[in-house]
């Protein structure tokens with residue numbers, strides 16, 4: 001393998017001082033997936049498993065410089081976005097994604113943290129919908145995010161399927177509607193609509209646990225890692241579901257609130 005050819009990935013998101021979500025969860029997932037992970041920090045949060053105490057988005061100039069630094073040196077094969085804070089920063093990230101080639105893009109349209117804190121300004125939802133979603137090779141909204149982006153109300157499986165189609169109409173190629181927030185007691189079921197029109201459900205036993213901090217970040221960064229390794233969309237999404245299921249099913253005791261996932265579990269044979 002050439003010196004510059006090792007699979008390289010990028011997360012464009014916010015930090016989590018508590019280590020469980022955001023860029024920290026992304027890099028831990030990428031490491032476990034045996035790809036190299038780089039990061040463009042858009043926002044810094046003061047956060048733990050109990051919630052988000054404060055955050056600040058970085059000046060756009062510094063964000064632009066991080067993109068330029070990576071473009072000048074690394075060979076990123078796949079990237080993902082997470083917390084982008086506000087409309088101006090969403091727009092700034094979109095400009096950079098159009099300027100540089102960082103490979104396949106997974107968009108996790110992060111809006112509200114598990115503890116209830118807003119990680120995206122309300123008026124930025126339209127910017128995400130109009131500017132970022134059309135660039136997405138894979139879009140991974142949870143149910144509230146899918147509702148905000150489409151204007152639909154999702155109450156059942158049919159609603160998830162309709163939302164996925166609406167998101168493809170907005171320009172996303174492959175869509176994963178995450179059912180973590182669904183009120184089904186037994187199953188955590190995600191609906192996948194692929195770019196070629198095929199669709200399927202991915203279901204796992206729903207774990208009765210509060211240790212689910214960073215589940216969405218973990219899923220989207222595992223998809224990113226698998227794509228960087230050359231997997232096709234369907235395989236990448238299936239691997240990521242197994243990875244996150246194992247990471248939830250084998251909890252580690254950290255913090256007193258929504259605890260982080262176990263990013264070693266999948267490699268230790270912990271897939272359910």
Ligand SMILES: Nc1ncnc2c1ncn2[C@@H]1O[C@H](COP(=O)(O)OP(=O)(O)OP(=O)(O)O)[C@@H](O)[C@H]1O
Pocket residue numbers: 021112113114141142143178179180181188189190204205206207208209212213214215216217218219241244245248
């Ligand atoms: N309690 C659970 N048991 C099993 N799987 C779960 C559970 N909660 C979430 N999942 C799975 O985790 C993945 C992420 O889904 P979720 O809806 O929690 O995303 P999210 O809200 O974006 O996560 P976060 O905001 O915490 O990063 C999905 O595959 C979902 O089915």
Ligand SMILES: Cc1ncc(COP(=O)(O)O)c(N)n1
Pocket residue numbers: 013014015016021022023045047082083110112113114115119212213214215216217
């Ligand atoms: C920086 C950052 N990015 C994303 C999340 C979402 O994760 P969760 O919904 O599990 O709190 C978060 N809490 N913090």
